[in-house]
Structures are given as structure tokens and as C-alpha cells.
Amino acid sequence: VTERARIARYFAPLTAGEAGSFSLTDDAAILTPPAGQQLVITTDSVIENIHVLAHASAAQFARKLVRRNLSDLAAMGARPWRYSINLHTPRGLADDWFAEFAATLAEEQAHFNMVLIGGDSTSGDGAIHTTMTCFGLLEGTALRRNSAQAGDDLYVSGTLGDAALALPMLQHGQPVPEDFAARYHMPEPRLALGHALKTIATAALDISDGLLQDIAQLCRASAVGATLLRDDIPLSDEARSILAVDATAWDFILGGGDDYELAFTAPPEKRAEIAALAMQLNLPLTRIGIVTEGDEIQLLDEYGEQVDIGKIGWEYA
């Protein structure tokens, strides 16, 4: 099958008749954002053996690719709208791979309400590389990471560390409960949360590189510090049971990344509103600390003692 035939068969249907995509037959696509909405752009790659396991299925590539990107839109309070794809695959990769990749994109784009508008593909040596550029729409003001205020509460959504704890088990072929494995394979971009937070939060970002590293980014951008209570970090039952037998699990929870939860800050007078939002979204929104003056990130254990986070092996400088 030629590249052109593959595009026509598997990818052109994903444009769903969107006029500006020209059914992927032209040199470029035309985007016309609806009046009064801003266009938000994000791009992320998913590479074999880095963001997905070696020999990941085409479906696993597609889901991780979509969700990594949409998590960035969620963090800004934007909603999905259009996307483009870049594919690099080994020469001679079976047609089945493309069929499964496109079928999964079809499910994902229906679920998240967006359509394909363009892309490119190459084949050659080496691992599978997939890149998505996602075009979101934003009404009102974007959630930013540079506007946290000393005195704000610091929250995270969902539970942390699950993907990072599941990963080595998946890599070693150990049995992993399906829900726990899904935290790695199929993260949930917190789009509804991001949308709601536009009028509640002072700052937000998605936790993709690890809680402490991402909180440090938010604080640096906002010129503030933060004090976090380790015991208040929301954990799944699986993470709790791993932690019960292995205290080094904290390194994965605090620094592992791949959570795709949102961290956000809000003044204390928003607590009731945030509790109501958590109920409405059926998603835990947990206060794990406070924003402080200065530039220090402190982590306190259950005795109020400072944990030496310099010893946890992530980029924190």
C-alpha cells in the first residue's frame, strides 16, 4: 500500500468532512476559529520505549498521544477542537498497525469531540515516533501557571503516582490490575475540571513530569514558594498498599510523572466551591498544601518534619 493510499483509507475519514482539511489531499489545512474564541496550541510526542512500552500496541500509542496533548489543553481551560498527526514508522510495518491506530484515533476524537486536519508520515529505521499538535478553543481567560498568590491553597485532582508505580510492573511483565495499568496506558485529561477552574483557580498546570517538579515550575512562574503536606497527597488503594511495604514508592509518587492530573491554586474562600465541583465532577480535588512567599518548596511528613526532597532523583534545579 502506498503512503497516499494509506492516508486516503485510514486517515482521511478522520477529517469527518471538515472543509479546511481538504480530506488530507492538499499541501496544508485552513483553520477558521469561531468568532470570539481563542486558539490554543499544544504539541507532544509519544515515542516507543519512552512514553509507551516497547512493542506497545497501535491503540496504546494513539490513546497516550491524544491524552498527553489534551492534558495540556485541560491545564489552560481550553477544549479540544482540531488536531494534526506526524507519524514515523519502521519500513514495512504491517497495514494492521495503521488500521488499529486510526480506529483508536476515531474513538478518541469522537469521545473528545475533535477532528483531524492534517499531518505527515515517513517510514525508515528506528522506533515508532508519533506527534500530535492539538488546536483547542478557549472562551474567556486562559488558566495560567504564573498567577498563584501567597496564601492560596494548593490542590491536585485524582490520585498521584499510579502511572509511575505501574510502569516498572508493566515493564517486567508482572500482573497489574486493569484500572491501575490504565493510569499508565490511558490517562484521563481533566478537561471538565480545567474548564471549571477558569473562574475558580488562580493558577494551574498539568502534572506530567512529577508532582514536585511541576509544583516547582508553577511556583517559579508565579514567583512564590509552597509548603506541601506529604500525608495529604491523594493515593489510590494500590499505591497505598505498595507504599505499605516499600517506602521508596514515595519517589514515584512525588517525582515519577505521567499523572496527567491538574495541580491548581485558589484562595481559601473558594474551598466550598471547590468541594462542590469535586462532587459534581465525581473527581477528588484534594488540598495538599499552601502557597507561600519566597521561592522555597517544602515537603512536610506526618510529623511536620521537613523531608529532604533534594534526595529524590528528579530535576528540581
Add this chain to the structure above:
Amino acid sequence: VTERARIARYFAPLTAGEAGSFSLTDDAAILTPPAGQQLVITTDSVIENIHVLAHASAAQFARKLVRRNLSDLAAMGARPWRYSINLHTPRGLADDWFAEFAATLAEEQAHFNMVLIGGDSTSGDGAIHTTMTCFGLLEGTALRRNSAQAGDDLYVSGTLGDAALALPMLQHGQPVPEDFAARYHMPEPRLALGHALKTIATAALDISDGLLQDIAQLCRASAVGATLLRDDIPLSDEARSILAVDATAWDFILGGGDDYELAFTAPPEKRAEIAALAMQLNLPLTRIGIVTEGDEIQLLDEYGEQVDIGKIGWEYA
């Protein structure tokens, strides 16, 4: 150096203070196209050993990446405006590589009048992969490839086959005249031509996959055929001298690709206007055939005999 520090040092300056880029410190970028202009999106990758030579310099990556993308904007009659970059580099690649890559992007974006707004980067195994997504602006109606009419003249810009003929010489380390090597390393996106053709041409596309394959694409999209005169194909002095000793050079000229010239169609009454445009742009615009009814692509030699293009080894189906 951490990824964050590298982004801040080398890439954030390329945003040139563009507000929506947030200096590359946030989750996504915001694009606000000027009123009355359409946003045109294209994306292409440049991968080591596929689009550039093995061990290509960082500057060669950057130039090919920018120019491959801008050629697609040129083919639609759009002008460069904003871009994002995805980088995948081998673990431990020297900082010098990033410095040279960013310095070359700085030159290119100044030359082509666009700024960086976002991207992502990863490091791992394998070859260097670079991807650009380019956001162009379009006033008026886009040049399309689906609107050629039977009876139109068929033109190409510049000379064809140079990059494809230079490539094996470069791969084998043979001496190559600088201008000829530049056709491979540093193609010239025909932006001014594409802009002018919006009111002259009936259809256009850029020649990236090889003349015959791309003409076939244009004809298929327009539901027409074409008859090309091989002897009228514009050639450089270097290509002519190679052809004089090796008739297989035709395969490179007709099917080699990497030309990044524009092919376009226009009714015969536009001949004087096109000749004037060629003078004004100081760029040869050569009539190489005509658009026909039906769906056949014919290539005639200097005796008017049909050349069997099925024997030339490119994708033509």
C-alpha cells in the same frame, strides 16, 4: 543542562516576546490570527538519514525543516507567521548542537518573518527527529491543487532534479559545487511566487515527491490528465552536464523529489502575465506541458514519442 534550562537559553529567545507563546513556560500557546486572515497549517518532519544526510549538522536540520514546511505554505499562497518545533535527540547530545540549531532557526525566522510559539523535546535512543508545525496567514483565496482545467498550461518554477542528483554525490562524499549542494541542503520556498499566483494560477502544489508523482497528484485532485514535454523541463547546467553522460539522470529529474519548486496551471491568456512575473521575481517559470481531459499523464520525448513512465521507479499508482 536540564531540558528546562535548554529551552530557556536557546529556544525562549526565538519567541521574540510574542505574548501568546508565554516564553515557552506554559502548557500551551495562544494564537490570535489578525482579523480577515485565514490560518493555514502545515507540518513536516526532518529525520536524520531520510531528509538530511547521516550526521547532518544542526544548521542543516534547521534549514531543511523550515524550508520543507514553508514550501507547503508557498504552494497555498500563504505567508509564514508562527511555528512550533518538536525535537527528539540522542541522550547526551552536546549543548553545541542545540546552540547551532537555535541560532540557525533565529536566522531562518528573521529571513522568513515568523516566530516560535511552542514545542516539545525528548531525548532517547536513535536518530535525530525534528518536526515543525507552521502557522501561516492567508489573505484571499488559497491556491489549491484541485482546480486545474483541461486546456490550461502547466508550468514549473526554477530547475528540477538538482537536489536528487546532488544527493548521491553528497552521500558518497564526492565534490559537489556549492550552489548545487545547496539545492539539497537549503531549498528555497517559493513564497513570493505562491503569493502572486493566487490571482493567476488555476491550481498549484509544491514538487517534493518528484515531478511526475506530484503532477499526478494535482491531476488526480483536479480530475484531469496532462501531457508533458520532457525537453521543456528546466534544467540547471549541472543537471545538463550529468544528463549528457548518463541518461538515467532523467529518473532523478522526473522522480527524485526534494525540488521544492512550485508546479502550477494557468489558462493560455495568462502567458504574458506569467512571463512578467518571472522577470519580476528573477525566477524561471517554464511551460512544460498542458492539462488534458481524462486522467492520463503522458510524457513526450524530443521526437514527440511517448516515454514509458511506468518504468521510472516512483509511486505513480
